[in-house]
Amino acid sequence: MTRTPLRPLARILAARRDGENPDSIERENLAARHEADRDTQRERAEGRLLVLGIVFLCAFFMVGLKMSVMAGSDPVEPKSAASGAQIVGARADITDRNGRILATNLTTHSLYAQPHQMIDPDRAARELAAIFPDLNDEKLFQQFTGKKKFLWIKRRISPEQQQAVFDIGEPGLLFGPREMRLYPNGKLASHVLGGVSFGREGVSAAELVGIAGIEKAMDSELRDPGRGDVPLALSMDLTIQAAVEHVLYGGMRLMNAKGAAAVLMDVHTGEIISLASLPDFDPNDRPKPLTEGDQADSPLFNRAVQGLYELGSTFKIFTTGQAVDERLVSRSTWIDTKGPMTWGKHRIRDFKDHGPAMTVEDVIVESSNIGTARIAMMIGAERQQNFLAKLGLFKPVPVELVEARGAKPLLPRKWSEIHTMTVSYGHGLSTSPLHLAGAYATLLNGGRSVVPSLLKGGKPLGASVVTENTSAQMRDFLRQVVVRGTATLGEVEGYHVAGKTGTADKPKPTGGYYDDKVIATFASVFPANDPKYVLVVTLDEPVETSGPKPRRTAGWTAVPVAAEIIRRTAPLLGLAPDVEHRRAQGVTLVNN
Amino acid sequence: MTEMVHGSIPGGDGEPILPRWWRTVDKWSMSCVLALFGMGLLLGLAASPPLAERNGFSAFHYVERQVMFGSIALIVMFAITLMSPKTVRRLAVVGFGLSLIAVALLPFFGTDFGKGAVRWYSLGIGSFQPSEFLKPGFIVLVGWMIAASNEVAGPPGKTYSFGLALIVVMLLALQPDFGQACLILFAWGVMYFVGGAPFLVLAGIAGLTVAGGAFAYQNSEHFARRIDGFLSAEVDPTTQLGYAANAIREGGFFGVGVGEGTVKWSLPDAHTDFIIAVAAEEYGLLLVLVIIVLYATIVLRSLFRLMRERDPFIRLAGTGLACTFAMQAMINISVAVRLLPAKGMTLPFVSYGGSSLVAGGILIGMLLAFTRARPQGEIRDYLVRSGR
Secondary structure, eight states: OOOOOSSOHHHHHHHHHHTOOHHHHHHHHHHHHHHHHHHHHHHHHHHHHHHHHHHHHHHHHHHHHHHHHHHHSOOOOHHHHTTTTSOOOOOOOEEOTTSOEEEEEEEEEEEEEOGGGOSOHHHHHHHHHHHSTTSOHHHHHHHHHSSOSOEEEEEEEOHHHHHHHHHHOOTTEEEEEEEEEEOTTTTTTHHHHOEEEEEEEOSSOEEEEEEEHHHHHTHHHHHOGGGTTOOEEBSOOHHHHHHHHHHHHHHHHHTTOSEEEEEEEETTTOBEEEEEEESOOOGGGOOOOOSSSOGGGSTTOOTTTTOOEEOGGGGHHHHHHHHHHTTSOOTTOEEEOOSOEEETTEEEOOSSOOOSEEEHHHHHHTTOHHHHHHHHHHHOHHHHHHHHHHTTOSSOOOOSOGGGGGOOOBOOSSOOHHHHHHHHTTOSOEEOHHHHHHHHHHHHTTSBOOOOBSBTTOOOOOOBOSOHHHHHHHHHHHHHHHHHSTTGGGOOTTSOOEEEEEEEEEEOTTSSEEEEEEEEEEEEEESSSSOOEEEEEEEESOOBOSSSSOBOSTTTTHHHHHHHHHHHHHHHTTOOOOOOOOOOTTOOOOOO | OHHHHHOOOSSSSSOOHHHHHHHHSOHHHHHHHHHHHHHHHHHHHHHSHHHHHHTTOOTTHHHHHHHHHHHHHHHHHHHHHHSOHHHHHHHHHHHHHHHHHHHHHHHHHOBOTTSSSOOBEEOSSSEEOHHHHHHHHHHHHHHHHHHHHTSTTOOOHHHHHHHHHHHHHHHHHHTTOHHHHHHHHHHHHHHHHHTTOOHHHHHHHHHHHHHHHHHHHHHOHHHHHHHHHHHSSSOOTTSHHHHHHHHHHHHTTTOSOTTOOOHHHHOTTTTTTTHHHHHHHHHHHHHHHHHHHHHHHHHHHHHHHHHTOOOHHHHHHHHHHHHHHHHHHHHHHHHHTTSSOOOOOOOTTTSOOHHHHHHHHHHHHHHHHHTSOOOOOHHHHHHOOOOO
16 A cells, blocks of 8 residues: 655645644645545446446346236236146046946035135034035034134035035035046956045145056046046957856856956967956945955955966966977877876875776866876976966056056976976966966967057067967867866857866965865856857856756856857857858749 | 633534534435334334234234334434444444344354244343344444555555454354345445456455455355245245235335235235235335335435545445445345345345344444535645645
8 A cells, every 4th residue: 555645744844844834734635535536436446336326227227128028928827727736636538449438527515614714504514414425513512613714525526415515505605516437337357457545635626546457547537637628548448348258157156256357369469358256346445455364365365367276177288389399299299198106205196097098188178187287398497497487477458457466376386307397287376367368379370479468459478488380289179178078067159168177275375275166267268160269257156956966166156257258249249150151942042 | 711711612613513413414415314203103004914913912912013123223323424434434343343242142142033044032022133223333343444445654444454354244143144144245345346447356265255255155054045945937926025026016106005914914024025925915116115215315426526535535435334224135135036036135224124124223323424524625736736
């Protein structure tokens, strides 16, 4: 800092010489310099203040301009802009493959109260209790006179109830629109559809959230606001589903079974035409899950998808199919079936003695455990596992049902040779009927791997598993089962039913097997000469009592039920019966 | 003789106080302030009932309180405008000292009302935000210091005032209240600028501000989130900004109509930080432009009057007050129109808030006291042009 001398020395010296007080000169000088400083500062400050003023003016102008631009621009979809916070009640319809409604939305109303707006809470409580018998008027009155400013009374009310509440004339009782999921067909296809419940809830809407079945598996797709009005088309056919459920219910009652399941699948595309599980429920009024006991006894339990059973002899065709495909045997190869067959401490028996040896074809037709086990030994454990895995029997079925994800087949922990033998005839490996249907479709459609799907159009086919020739031979084997084997009751005239029975003792929860409880399964394909559909029917603990002894084998229980289903549904599926064309007798072609 | 015997006649220049006040005060600016307060009430009628409803008060609870605090603010304002600049300075310095202590004690006795920043003292009838009262006192003190430093053989006031500014900024940043901290820094910078800052130093300050902002961005999640929200091109429609932008668009030029707006139901800060959105929605661009013009009038008139002011202290302090006032208003509106990142800053005199209103009254009172017309000794320029 440069210092200027405080005193104008020359003048002060002169003043001192003259005897004057130099302080006044000093002050005068100071004042003058002060003035000068202030002037320069003021001029500079004036300039800078002007700059500031202009800057602020521009800034205010800019803010005003931006505001004008914003105010002038159109509000870009103000509703959808705020939709993130809004509750969207929309949910796409679900239809069957022909566009018939399986699930749709219905606008109903919810009833809520704002007690601080009420005029006569006592009367309102009494009248409400009269309209809704499940409400308690004293409790309502307490709520209406309490501190709450808002309370739900009913989540969904019918138009009649709404009118009745409206007639109370109480301004504190208010209605909010409420989308409701409606399943117009009632119990039909209940396990496939599953159900919904309310998610986030507001006065003007509530989210409909899928909680089971395809509603949950496809929840985000169904709730996608961009979907518009496009319904979700399933591969199911409403008519056929109705017929299947009807026949299956009759069969279940007739065979005294406690449960039943059926899967009807397009053999080429994997589209599930019908999937039924009994007992069933009404998705409009979904029962509560069991709080105790076995969940498998709940009507909510989907036996066709969640039920993991040892499906018994139906697996024999996989063993034979692999052996034929890998040219280990041909249909006329003789297999040693002398029983009982012992392996270590295990003994394998047949249901009845088939003699010392039989052909591969007869092993299937007569359903010989020993014969199948011997064929499995030719294949070996590793190749057997690979083949079964290719048929999709080791993983959960990738079908659009949330229940399917948890249904992972139960495999032997360590795959030893005895397991190779037992699995070859369907014991020691638990799968769902849907697994079986998918595997049958793959094996019998010419060998192309199918992925079961509930969506119309199905999923793309996978790799080839067996040759066309093997596939045709297997169909022939299965056809012989119906013609002269264990499933003769399965013959439906004109439709060339081919299939394999399976009767498996149910495992006890404590270990070992029940003597008198079986799972009876009939896995079939029709028509055998030109396969179109696979049908798997499973009955849980059936017993057929028309004979002198109670009969539990699948040939007596599951097979006639399946045959009836085919008889009923085949015409609906558009299959023409292949009847022998007799020459028209007595009819003369007349030509005028 | 009589005077010599009985003492001098009391009273100065013989002009009664009120007429002189009326003659010298900036009546236009004062009218603008009153108009702004009126708008605040008008908008409060629209914006605050949802909040009152949420908090279980009667619908116009907040409007009543606004009237109460507004009356206090206006009385304080008028009282201050009556004072001489010297009295104002004296009171301001004392007030600054007290509020600095209050701010410093906030971490120990303050509450955050669940908003994540300890800025308030909870009193019986309401809350009290000392940082609002810090500003006018700080500006006056800094103006004094800088003015003094320009005197011959004056104290190094610029350096000291900068130190003071840093202390205050630090205290505010601790709360954290970066908005007020920025305002304090800005006020100091403006006064330093007008007080004759070399341009090199100004550039340095700009650089420091940027660096400080970057530091805050790195180290404060609160701060970083708001900047990120500003920089992202898409406004999340569920944020306050999104609602505000939508409200402005909905309002258009003439608004959707009195009481027809919906944004006040979805914005938690509709009555304070985003009151301009409510104004834009219900009354349209028209009212917003009127409000902007009112602020601009106050600021530009004040700056113009200060240009003629010869007392360096009054000039500097007045500049600081006017620019802080303008800046606060501008930041608030700019946030709503997305020119600036979200920053909780009230719109002076319009937003609801007791502390903000009264502090605004003090600030404007001081400004009006400083911009009163007074003899500037211009005639001396022509008579006495004596240099050193």
